[in-house]
Amino acid sequence: MNYTKTYLTKAKHIISVVEKQEAAIKAVAELFAQSILNKRVVHLFGSGHSRMMVEEMWPRYGSFPGFNPIVELSLSFHNLVVGANGQRQAMFIENVSGLAPKILRNFDITEDDTALIISSSGCNVVPIEMAEEFRKRNVKVVALVSSLHLEGSDSKRKDGKKLTDFADYVLDTGAPLGDAMIEIEGLETPVSPGSTLGGVLLINALKAEIAAILQQNGKPPKVLASGKIVGEQRAAELFEMAYDEHAHNLARLFENVGKKK
Template sequence: MHTRSVLEVKVLISSYFDAISEKIAEIRAGESDNIAHVAEVCAHSIEAGGVIHMHDTGHMLNSEMVGRAGGLVVITPFTFGLNVSNANSFREKTASQPNVTPEIVALALKKSNIRPGDVLFIGSVSGKSEQVVELALQAKAMGVTTVAITAMAYSPKLESQHPSGKRLYEAADIVLDNHAPYGDAMLAVKGLDVDICPASGIAAACILWAVCAGIVENLIANGIVPTVFRSVNAPGGPEDVKARHERYREKGY
C-alpha cells in the first residue's frame, strides 16, 4: 500500500476549503439582493400570521433549518411521499404506469398546514424532477410564495421531467442560485473519472441562514420579536425549548 505524506493529503483538503470559500464569496456577491428580498417577503408573511415551509429533495435543508439552536421556530418542514408495494414483473413490463404526480402533490398540499400567504422554499440542485416543479406550480396557484434554491449553472442545461417542460427555476416565484457548478462537485482529482465535493449542500445552508438573519432583522425593525430556539443541550434546554414552542403557539411568530 502506498503511503502518502500528510503534506500531500492536505493538498485536496486545502483545495476544498479554497473552493467552498470562493463559492460562498460568489453567493454573497451575486445573491445578497435576492436574499434580502426573500427575507423581507418572509418577514411580511410572518407578520400576517404566515408560516415558512421547507421542502428539500435530500440535500440536508430540512434537517439544517428546522429545530436548530439559533433558528426560527416558525420554520417548518414539508415532506410527503407515496409508497406502494405491489410488484408484478409481467405488468411492469407490459403496462404503462399512470402519472399520478399532480394528484399526489395536490393531496399533500391539501393535508398540509400550508396556507395562502405562506412561503415555501423548494430545494433541488437540478430542478428538473416532475415533483418539485408540480409542487411549485400548485403551491403558487394557491397563493403561496414559492422560493427555489437551485443551481443556475446546471439546471438550464437539463431536460425537465415535467409535462410543461419547466424546471424549478421557471416555476417558482423567486429563485436563489446556490452557485453550484454543472454536476455539483467542485474538485477534479487526478486518477478519478468524476469530480468530488459537491457545493450545493453548504451553499444552500449558507443562503438560508442568511435569509434567516434577514428575517430576524426585518421583524425586529418592525417591532416584532420572533421566537428563536435555544440549544436543547444547554442547562434547562428541554424546558426552554418547550416554553419557546408555547410562545410561538400563542403569538404565531
C-alpha cells in the same frame, strides 16, 4: 495535488456567489418575515438530499418557529440505500407526477403563506409540481437551486418546465454542473459536492435577516438556544415556547382542511 486546498478554494467561490445575492436574500427575508408576522408560515420543501436544507432552517439550534418543514420520508430516506425504502425507489418517486397536490391536500394554505422549494437541479417532477401547486394557491414561491446545474440539465417534466418557471425569486447555491467539485487524478468522476455548502449559507443568511425583521417589528423570535449561552433554565424555556408556537402554527394549517371556502 492538495485536494483539501482545492476544495476550500472552490468553497470560497461559492461564498462569493452567495455574497453577490445579498439584495435577493434581503427581499426574500422580507417576504418570509411578513408571513410570520401575519401568523402564517413559510412552507419548506426539499426531496432527496435537499431535505437537509429544510432541517437547517427549522428546527435546530439558532432557529425559530414560523416554518412548516414538509419532508416526505419516501423521497428522502437514504440511509438504507438498497432493499425496502432504498434509494432507487426514492429517486423514482421523486419523478411521479401528481404526488405534490396529495402532499399539499393536508394543509389549509392561504395567500399569506410563502414557500421555499429546494432542488439542486430544479428538474425533478415533485419539487416542480410543489412550486406549481403553491402558485395555484397564490402563494409566493422562492426556489433554491444550483443555477449552473439547472441550466445544464433537462427537466423530467414532459413540458420541459423547471422549478424556476414557477418561482417568484431564485437563489443560487453557486455549485457547478454535476455538483461534485474535485477532480482526482486517474479517477473518472469528480467527488465532493458543493450545493450543500451554498444551500446552508443561503438558509442561515435568510434566517439572520428574518430574525432581524421580526425583532424590528416587536416580534422577537423564540430561538432554540444553547444553555451555554442563555443558561440551562432559559434554554429549556425557549425550547418549550418555540415548540408550542410551532404547534399553534400547525393548528392553523389544519383548522380548515377540507372545508369549502
